[in-house]
Every structure is written in C-alpha cells, then in structure tokens.
Amino acid sequence: MRLDLCTWQEVERYLEHSRGIIIPIGSHEQHGPNGLIGTDAICPEVIARGVGERHQVLVGPTLGVGMAQHHLGFAGSISLRPSTLMAVVADVVSSLVRHGFTHIYFLNGHGGNIATVTAAFSELYAEQSLAGGAAGFHLKLANWFLGRRVMEVTDFLYGGSNGSHATAAEVSLTYYAYPDAAKQVEMSPRVAPDGPFRDSADFRSKFPDGRMGSDPSSACAEHGEQLFEAAVEDTWRTYSQFVDGALRAAR
Template sequence: MYIADETWPELGDYFADESLALVPLGSTEQHGPHLPLATDHLIAEAFAREAADRTGYCCTPTINVGVSPHHRQFHGTMWVDAPQFRDYVESFTRNLAYHGIDRVIYVNAHGGNVDHLREVGRRLRDDEVMYAIEWMWDESIPELVDDLFAQNGPHGGPKETAMIQHLHGHLVRDDQLEAARDGGVPDVEAAETVKHGSRTFYDAADNTGNGVLGDQTDATAEKGERLFEAATDQLCQLCDWLDDQPFVDLLPKEHV
C-alpha cells in the first residue's frame, strides 16, 4: 500500500491493525554517462513499492536526495549535508510514530546514506520511540551479484545498470555502456587510491574520471530482473520477520 494514494479514513484502518512502514531512500547524483541521476532513488522506490504490494505493508513517499557530496564534481549532483539529512529523516520517521508505527525499514539504495540511517535508527531506538533498520538490496543477495557479474562496481556498475535496464530501460543510454566501462575503472583497487591500508580518496572523482566503476557492458535487463526478484523476496521476508517481533524485544537491553 502506497500511503499517498490513500485517504485519511482508509489509513485509519491500516494504523489500527499494522505497525510497520517502508521508507524508500536514494540519491540524485551522477551515475556515469549511461545512467540517470535518479538511479538510486528509482531503485529504492521500486523495491519499497513492490514489497508493499506483495505484503500489504505501508510504503511512504521516497526521499530522493541523500548524502552525496562525494559526487559533487559531476554536473547536476544534488546533496544535503549529513547532519541535516539525519535530522530530516529522524523527523520524517517520528511523524510515522505519531500515527502508531513502531518499526520502519529504510529501503535504501545509496551507500552514502548507510551510516547516517544507522545513526537515526540508534537515536529512535535509544529513545524507545521506534525500531528502524536500514536495508540495501545488493547486500541482501551478495552471492547472486557476484555470480552474475565479474566486475560489479560498486558505483554505476553493471548491477545498477542491469537494475535500471529492468525497471526503466528507456532511461539507460545503451550507446554509452562501452564509454562508461572504458572511461572508468574496474574497482577501487584498480584506482590505486588505497595506500598502505589507508583510503586516500574522498570523492568519486579521485577514483574515476567518469564517475563509475565496473564493466557496464555486462549488464542486461534479464539479469536485472533476476536481481530484483531475489532481493524483493529478501525484503518481504525481512518485513514479515520484523512484524513478528514483540516490540519490547526490539528495544535496548538493560544495563548488565
């Protein structure tokens, strides 16, 4: 169920019976010469909406701009600073708590959001307001990702390319796949920006001239469909697991 499609009386029935919501989050940032800036938030929204449809749980509107200053050198990238992002997401989530939601899954498709979503989840849990956890689609199916792609990225690589080919194929610039591969690097190791155990890079531009990594020519819509189905199944299972937990068991443990 997508919350914004419902009327307030209809939602009263949901909040009376259910206590879980899905919150999709992504970014609006460069994804190379072949993918749209919307890549991450389109992926997050697709997973959250599909899981909501399959399970009956509530899905909120998507948070489209995330913590992306490390992509700022590339035209059009948008970001919010980390403290403001954390405060906004926390306020957004507390709004759900006001309506009776006490557990949230942040359906996230942008790596730059991860640490900040974990911090927000900790704040809410420590205040005993809510139990909120972060979920990343590719981390739910790592073996399949590795099986499908020899060089899977991470950023703007074949796994994200395949996903957008499946979800919004008209947005993929197929004539730029070779340019994406040839103008980027296979992985961070190939960028040679890890020195003696230290990550000496701060921005994507420090690693790759065109903003992406991996072999984008290895992507297909069929692979994207396999990834989408497998990860959606994992998300639905996570929803049902979380819904089954007694709320008291999700709160912080007592001091020993």
C-alpha cells in the same frame, strides 16, 4: 500499497492490523557513463513497491536525496549535509510514530547514507533514553544490494566486475524499471579502478568517468528483472522478521 495514493481514512484502517511501513531512501548522484542519476532512489523505490503490492505492506514516500557530497564533481548530483539528512530522517520517523507506526523499515539504495542514517537512529533512541522512557518504536536500515539472494544473483551474473559504484546490478535494475532509459556506452577501461577517496575533487580525479571498480556495460533489463525478484524476496524476508521479531520481544 503506497502511502501517497491512500486517504487518511485508509491509513487509519491499515494501522488497525499493521504498524509497519517501508521507507525507500536513496540519493541523486552520477552513476558513470550509462547509469541514471536517480539510480540509488529508483532501486529501493521499485523494490519496496514490489513488496507492498505482493504483501500488502504500506510504502512511504522515497527520500530521494541523500549524503552524496563526494559526487558533487559531476553535473546533476545533489547532496544533503549529514546533519540535514539526520534531521529529515528524524522528522519522518517522528511524524509516523505520532500516527501510531511502531516499525519503520528504511530500504536503502546508497552506501553513503549508511553512517548518517544509523547516527539518526541513535539520536532518536537517545532522546527517549535521556527523557527516562522506553522508545515506542523500532527502526531498521536495510541495504537492498546486500541481500542474500541479490548477492547470489549479482555474483552469478557479473562475478568480480560488479564493482562498488555505478555497478552493473544497480544499473540493470533501473533499466528493468525504466527500459526506455537504457543506454549503450563503451567503457574505457572496461573495468574501472577502485580505491579510497576523500571529497568530490578527490573522487573526480581518481574516477574520472564516475565508476568505481565496475563494468556496467553488460547491464540490461533482463538482468534487472532477476535482481528485482531476488530483492523483493530478500526485503520481504527481512521486513517480516523485523516486524515479527520486535513484536515477540515486546510481549
């Protein structure tokens, strides 16, 4: 179920039996020689829609631009400031809560979003606490790439060469979603270096082709389908636990 394809009357009917919604969140940034710039938005969007279709969960619009300042040394990357992303998350949550949603689950595809989105949650809860009331909403951030089944499949397919950015797993998932966009590119070195970085200039100098510790040359749609199935399973499990657990705690 997609929010953008619903009428407002259909959303009201949904709220009669469920107060939960999934919001995919990602980034638009370079993903090495063969990864799509929209990778971090495409992955959670595809997974969330898979969950929505199979389990009748409402899926909101993808927040496709995230905190990616460290990728701005590569053409096409777009970044929000942390403060801007926090404001976007807060406004999305506030809008949904106003209509009666109480369980808002952000499915994330970009590691650079984690600290900022978590801080946005803290600000929203603090606002309620400082006003002297209890928050009438529950928020969760889940990273699709850290799901139990996804990590098992990733380890089986790629072992230690998956890396931490422009990974074989995420590239494969985008190829499953958009097979016509798949690219064959020779990697040199085969496995990219890894390590800490500071800003966009530092990142570009240390990782000149955009990869971190990864070898995405083996990425393919067939692997992507396996990862999609694993991610839908992971997401449904954690989403349902989030909604059911919060409801039990409120009773």
